[in-house]
Amino acid sequence: MRRYIEDIWRKVSIRHGFLEVDGPTFEYLDLYKVKSGDEIVSQLFHFDSREDKSGRTDTFALRPEFTPTLARMVAAKANSLPRPIKWFSIPRCYRAERQQKGRLKEFIQWNADMLGGETPEVRRQFDLETAALALDCLREFGLTNADIQLRWNDRTLVEHLFELGGVAKERYAFAFYLLDRIAKLSSEQRAKLYTENAVPDCERAFFEKLAAGQDPLQAAFWEGPGGGLGNTGGFETYASAIRDTQQTVESTFALMGLPGYAKYDASIVRGLAYYTGFVWEISDFRGNRALAGGGRYDKLIAMFGGPSLPATGFGMGDVVLAIVLAESGKLPKSVAAAPDVYVVNALATSDEATKLLAQLRTAGLAAVTSYKATKNIGKLLQDASASGAKLALILAPAEFEKGVVKLKNLATRDEKEIPITEVLAGIAIGGYMDSYSRSFLQTAATR
Ligand code: HAM
Secondary structure (H helix, E strand, C coil), X not given: CHHXXXXXXXXXXXXXXXXXXXXXXXXXXXXXXXXXXXXXXXXXXXXXXXXXXXXXXXXXXXXXXXXXXXXXXXXXXXXXXXXXXXXXXXXXXXXXXXXXXXXXXXXXXXXXXXXXXXXXXXXXXHHHHXXXXXXXXXXXXXXXXXXXXXXXXXXXXXXXXHHHCCCCHHHHHHHHHHXXXXXXXXXXXXXXXXXXXXXXXXHHHHHHHHHCCCCCCCHHHHCCCCCXXXXXXXXXXXXXXXXXXXXXXXXXXXXCCCCCCEEECCCCCCCCCCCCCEEEEEEECCCCCCCEEEEEXXXXXXXXXCCCCCEEEEEEEHHHHHHHHHHCCCCCCCCCCCCCEEEEECCXXXXXXXXXXXXXXXXXXXXXXXXXXXXXXXXXXXXXXXXXXXXXXXXXXXXXXXCXXXXXXXXCCCEEEEEHHHHHHHHHCCCCCCCXXXXXXXXXXXX
């Protein structure tokens, strides 16, 4: 299953022009502090190094995500890398979360990121190209806009919303944190957070409207307490900025052949602290956790000592993906690679089978045998069919005496006797040696 998922992630990344990179499994703990946000830091598995000669220790953490590592690596080399930088990676990640459906302590996360972009238009194009890569990949797994949806927002638009709601600038970080969780928090939990963060009543009233699901795109939201500056007409510029972005997102996805996948959603702000602009998540309609999430993080490379380099990207985990594929019936029945040839050995010893297997494998074929004691060809052929092999090579005493083997196409049940020397000679023909040639097998099977 893991290989099936990884193979598709890799294939689609390459199709979109991304280059595979890798990084270390653990980093200095400090790399994740501040840059990722409190939630992820509370989920770190960390450990201390042995004391050095001066009694000093370093604290490391297993990577909970790849973005800080990517930012560190890009910051170190930014000026020598061709732009735009288009990197993908498939790291194992670790988060000390409570284990639940869709959340494990260890998982694999496909990351794809695009860095660069000189104008806001090009940067928006990069936002949408990375999001389209995630959607294209999910389509490759068989999921369509009837199964999944990409919900997006823009943190600059959310800041505009906070401004209209009269939220003080120093509480924006708290406001993002709150908004990311607001649907899951009880009124008691929200009240506790307001007190802890000294949130004044007028701001509380604004947040409570959001918590109640009132729509800030409607004039009614801005009436009464918590209406902030919105009722002075300011909300119209906010609403038209959203409509403009919506128009760009929808028309670009349509051009990319992905109509009907994207939807604006004011509640998407993303939990990680480094996002600065366009943010999005892809979820299925069955109510599972997000399959993927990402967005723009324009300040992170500079925070790691690199140049000011705009960046955008996403992460998609294997755990939720496997659940969604299974629940929507999109998992292939078998993800194990079937053998090309199954050697059915009915001879008294295994020597000939051993020799044949070695020759087939040297020629690049996936070749197996059963190692069973029985010489009953019918029973052995049942095993061959169950293995999913395309061909069976039958070593039967009477034929072997005459120097021939039976080659059976297990799909069509066609059978041919061929000289044992010809099977091997056929396999050794040039061209076939280089590529994993199924057509040779078909030719051989029908020869
Ligand atoms: P994230 O939203 O924390 O973003 O994770 C992205 C995806 O990784 C989630 O949607 C989920 O599929 C998977 N995931 C996260 N935690 C777990 C877990 N404990 N168990 C199983 N799957 C999990 C990031 O990590 C960002 N660094 C993504 C990014 C890359 N943004 C820009 N570039």
